[in-house]
Amino acid sequence: MNVATTCPYCGVGCGLLARIDASGAVQVEGDARHPANHGRLCVKGSALAETVDLRGRLLHPLLRTSGGSLRRTSWNDALDRVAKGFGKVIEQHGPDAVAFYVSGQLLTEDYYVVNKLAKGYIGTANIDTNSRLCMSSAVAGHKRAFGEDIVPGCYDDLELAELIVLVGSNTAWCHPIVYQRIAKAKERSAPPRVVVIDPRHTATCESADLHLPIKPGTDVWLFNGLVAFLFQHGAMDTHFVDTHTQGFEAALAAAQTDAGDPAEVARICGVKLVDLLAFYAWFARCERTVSLFSQGVNQSSSGTDKVNAIINCHLLTGRIGKPGMGPFSLTGQPNAMGGREVGGLANMLAAHMELDNPMHRQIVQSFWQSPCMAERVGLKAVDLFRAIEEGRVKALWIMATNPVVSLPDADQVKRALARCECVVSSDIVTHTDTNAFAHVLLPALGWGEKDGTVTNSARCISRQRAFLPAPGEARADWHIVCEVARRLGFTQGFQFEDVHAVFVEHARLTAFRNHDVQADGLPATRRLLNLQGLAHVDRQAYASLSPVQWPVTSDGEGVARLFADGRFSHVDGRARFVPTPARMPAHAADRHYPLILNTGRVRDQWHSMTRTGKAPRLTGHIAEPFIDMHPHDALRCGVREGELARVQSRWGAMVARVKQSGGVLAGNVFVPIHWSGQFASDARVGSLVNPVVDPISGEPEFKHTPVQVEPFPVRWYGFALSRRALAPEGLSYWTSIQGDCFRRYELAHRERPPECGAWARTWLGVSDPDAADWLEYEDRSTGVYRAAYVIEGRIESCMFLSSRADLPSRHWLASLFVRDQLEEADRMALLIGEPAEPGVATGPTVCSCFGVGRDTLCEAIRAHGLETPAQITAHLRAGGNCGSCVPELRQLIAQVQGQADA
Structure with missing residues (x-):
């Protein structure tokens, strides 16, 4: 029997149907009846069944x-x-x-x-x-503007909008189902324009009509400039502002003081003036505008002002509380709200x-x-x-x-x-x-x-x-x-x-002394959070409760949009414009720490990986922590792609592998947040992060930490795959990730073992190599060492070492662990370090839902002349489930086509 439940990951809140089949295995699929996702799931949600085992569980006090x-x-x-x-x-x-x-x-x-x-x-x-x-700046901004912590709209507004503005949000990776709703809206005969405002060129930008790569920390200038532009060009809803708001003059004065000249705003933000004016003009013309914002806005020492700068634009134009419009905070966690x-x-x-x-x-x-x-x-x-x-x-x-x-x-x-x-x-x-x-x-x-x-x-x-x-x-x-x-x-x-009983008490409290007018001699304390329609549900009704948006009226019905009547939660019923003087982050780059660190999520992992780290399907896309840099910065810092580097701030340091994705502005670096001491030797990016906080919300500055990057010299790089857990502690660098039937370790050390074979056997736990097949190859002149441990024809573990970072494909080797028996050609391939047959190496995973690798995709694009993600889906299924990989499929198509034209 299916049990209707909710996904435990991001704030989209997707509905799930879970069941235990006849074999005792858990099955999870999307709930088509849930209003958040209508049956669709991202790859993390799809892989939930792989995370419910009891490995590592705390089972007793x-x-x-x-x-x-x-x-x-x-x-x-x-x-x-x-x-x-x-x-x-x-x-x-x-x-x-x-x-x-x-x-x-x-x-x-x-x-x-x-x-x-x-x-x-x-x-x-x-x-x-x-x-x-992750969201306290949004809370503070809502309370300042509306008098209460209110997200006024609903997901259906995305299908109704003419303009969708994504601010500080890699929606394609962090809120994939919201992104898919936007992508679906783009298929309409009159599709919405999509603007992405983000210092990085992320997967979300692949579907954007315009990307504004603003300098970190300049959001307030951008939106103050928009307020000034809207006022100057007559896009203000004067009746709404006069009837339903307070504080417009002060907010406008602050905006005009800081950002009255679009050319100066473009200079400060580091974007092209023509692109800035295009965004401003689209916002002025499109009545049905939704502005979605997330951690890139909130996680700042001026995060609350950034939120209010965005809300000011919607109050100025009266675009709030109606279908297809409004400011919309995308929450990071499943129950932050x-x-x-x-x-x-x-x-x-x-x-x-x-x-x-x-x-x-x-x-x-x-x-x-x-x-x-x-x-x-x-x-x-x-x-x-x-x-x-x-x-x-x-x-x-x-x-x-x-x-x-x-x-x-x-x-x-x-x-x-x-x-x-x-x-x-x-x-x-x-x-x-x-x-x-x-x-x-x-x-x-x-x-x-x-x-x-x-x-x-x-x-x-x-x-x-x-x-x-x-x-x-x-x-x-x-x-x-x-x-x-x-x-x-x-x-x-x-x-x-x-x-x-707990829920009913909570619901009753939301309705307690919550009224519009003075009653029983007590002052009115109107709050829109009101669950009066759920305050007396019995156990059966609670057990069968369907998704419902609050406030919940006395008849049990939810309310999709708030503020449609122009009445807000401040005592006088008026919204507040909030002056937002622009200021740069507290700590600026300097000669000791010349780069700016930005942190965030990757597509297939969650928080510190205690759940997602169990799912092999989620580890193939990005298997280890990285430092994403602009090539010019990497050159100046003396680090190279694929090698290790150390990032240091005034507060701490970490080590990870250098990456050059092409999506990071010069002067900036990006590091993901997920790796903890359980999965890596020294990759906790939180140890570096600037602890300054927003003075109103208390939210930390995760998006702007001055850092330096320097080489992390090692004598050898390596990796190992093993069916049993190994103990990498003591190495200069290691990461560990769960694969299908094996655990994968990336390794590096400052000293090379005096005898590679003896060290490898000890580390892999091979006590008696004569009792099984111990295959090894060493070239001392090049520093290459390869070894594999085979028992009764099945590979148990393997290790590859080199003085260089460019090692054989882990993905081809991983495929050997799902086999019961190795072929003779496989044994030779293990020693040679590459598959015996071309096409066997699939490359890093791009589509986690169906396990399709980069090399497989590129070959199919070349061989069949594929030009769209839909054509790739028809050939390889990739992109046909959650759609999170579709932006990367577009990138691969462009890459292959570019190689063909060269």
Whole structure:
């Protein structure tokens, strides 16, 4: 039987149908009835079934011994230890000496319970979330402009728009199903124009009508310039501005002061004036305009101003709340918005109420009937870990996140956790960079096992439903928190029987004293977040709840678009224009750190890879961390493509392989965020990242860190494929990734082994090479060494070493591991270092859905004269499922055609 649930990855919130087949294997497909994706899935969602095994799972409560090892314990012992640790700190140092750091991976019900415990019972607002790192600037911008954290539109607006503006978003890779909806809209007889505003030329640019590669940090100049242009050219909706907004004159004055001259804006932003004016003219002419923005806007020391600069353009033209138009924040995590609904940030209360508003505090405390209420804003993420290192916060509970990898200045997070008296971690995996510092590890339920709700970027509440049994002793996060709350003495307020009871209380709170006019002698406190239509659902109705956009009316119906009536959530009902004076990022490049680091995601991986790192289908596209540079910068830094380099900032350093994609502006470098200590020797890019934050939102500056790049000299490069896990620690450089039937290791070291054969046998665990086939070849003059270990005709492991970085194809060798028996030609090929037959080497994976490699695609394009992605799909299926690889297919077509014309 299919179980309707929701994807655990990005904020698109795609619906899934999951089931367990007769063999016990999990099957996952898209839910055609879900409004977010209508049955389509990206490759990460399609590969979810490959990630639900129990390898590496935290299955039992663990305690850290005085010697540093972990020992299994009972739930009672573990929960008592947590309650005792937190209780002691609270008694001795007060409630603000404890904190919680939670995650957009939690379900809304989990978020609600832990927020209730922290703010209403312990009495501290020191609860923040990793969502602070990706969307808190959007929250702050929404609240300044609208009076409430509101995304006004819906995904259907993408099909109705005349102009789609993508700002700071590689949508094709980070929100693939949104990108596919845009691509589908481009097939209309009157397609929308698409503008991409991004310093990098990404896969998203392949479908754009215009790409504006602005200099990092210049977004406010660009949109202030647009405000000035729209006003000057009569594109202002005067009636809307006069009737429904405040503050226009001040915002216009700031825009004209900074960006009144388009030529000066083009110079500052580093774009061609003709392209800038084309964008401005399109925005002026196209009434149905949607502006989608994501981390490239939010993750900045001026992120909130960037958000408001974009919103100002929509307020000026009255393009909000109507079909096909509006500003649209693309959220990074599956439940970042659900966390915002229940006050998961340190400066918020549940139900979109404000911590610094005495009336809101009274409303929430009255509803909860709680003994106390936090009265001041808590510590935001970066400040929280500084307070831990300084000793002001002495107990910390981390849930479903890995801050030693994800936070900026991540080595400071290490120092903080090492000093903290009591570190508790609720997680689904045992070994992470963060869990190495935990005193208590609590096994939580993961996707497919837990039950509750999430809210996507478009305000759509969906159910995540369990279809797998709880593994080991794992428990739901909300239940774990309730158990600790009762042990802390809070017997009332945490006696929820099940997740349905938590949801209903959350829904009731959103409707509590939420009215348009004064009632019962109490002031009006109108909030658009209102789930009154769900406040009394019974268990059966909750179990069968269909996706619905809030607010949910009394008849249970959702609302697709907000602000259509021109009424906003400020007390006077008017939206606010916000002046956004332009300023450059806090830290500029200098002679010591002349390049600017930008960070972000890759297509097939997620966060710190604890889930996606298990799926072989997701590892073939990009298998190891990289440093993407402009060729001129690489030359100046003395580094070469394919070799290793070290990136260093004032805060830390990392090592990765140099890449020159052609998509990075001179003076900039790009590094992905995903690699942690479980998958690489030294690739945590968070250790480099500038810890300066936006003064309003507290969101860090992930997109602008001054760095230097220098060679990382090694004596040899190599790789190994092995059916069993190996131990690469001690090498100068290594990465590890899961393949199909094997694990792949990329290796390099500063010293060459004195005897390659002996070293290889030891490292691969070949104790008796005479008991099986040990094949090896060495050319000492060139530094080449190859070896393979074969048992009963099946390859067990292989290793290739060279003094140069250009080693044989890993993809051809990977194909040997799926065979039960090697042919004699395969054995010879292993020693030669290349396949015996041409065409066997498929190259790096481009289409992960169907496992189609670059070499296979290029050969088909040449042989058959393929000119479109659709023709490639007809021949090889590539691009025919999620479509995430379609931009790369276009690039390959252009590349092959260019080679033919040369």
